[in-house]
Amino acid sequence: PVLASEQYPQGLGPTVPALKALLPEQLIISKRTFSCCREPRFMTALTALQRHQIIICGIEAHVCVFQTAADLIARGYQVQAVVDAISARTAANKSIGLKRIQQIGGCLSSVESCIFELLETSAGPEFKSILTLIK
Template identity: 25%
Template sequence: MRMIIDHRTVQVVFADLQDSVVDLSGTNSPEVIRRSAGVLGKVAQMLNIPFTVSVAPRPGGPGVLAELPQAPPFVRGGPCCWDDRAWREAIAARARRTLVICGVTSEIVVLHTALDALAGGYDVIVPVDACGGMSERTENAAFRQIEAAGGTVTSVAGLVTGMVRDFTDPTGRDVITALHGLMG
């Protein structure tokens, strides 16, 4: 299936992309996650795509990745962004029906947020290079669940080039330059 996405329908969810959590990834390296999430954040800002940052409570504060665009984080108490009423209301208020969800861990916060969003009528896209899991087997199982429920699993590059199809205009040139940052 060819992926063409109207960026005006998209909002991005950065979930548990905190230094102390990202370092625990057993699949993608912390560097890949930081780089991929950072590029996704840059592109979101270039295209005026709204985003939220949802974090798990951690000793010493949220510790959100420096690579992400700055925003006040939603601190939730459980394994799923959807369970946080304030976060859910912020998502609904934007009236953008495509959620791009990335974070650590894929088997917990990404999986449960994606499944609840799909059940809530949202389209869901998960860029795997901006996610980290506990193990390849368990992460792949989570991605299969998301796909079976109707979500799309792709990469940051696949997502972005599904939204920006012309690299000859100024925005397109900026986007392709940002994508080069994936090849660190």
């Protein structure tokens, strides 16, 4: 399952069209709070999924991504931050955000690591499909 958020799209602009096209409209939750966890619609949707392991990505590693990760960890979720799917306006801010996530108990990972963890085996047809994407 996927949940997505947009930080104040009226002022900062909406999710980029290429990404938005991959997500059902109802899964994109607009917010003004930096942490997704402080947006009631997000927490309602997350709770309904009944998942305890969260893969997180996004922009502004040191602000929205970090604050969301911190709130999720405080609520007992296991958080995996996907380093190559997280950004910030500066390399220093990205580094600081990721270090802080790790310091509070989050796990750092890569897109490829996440993919293979989710697949668990090369035996299924999904493996061949994924190989064409990552080669």
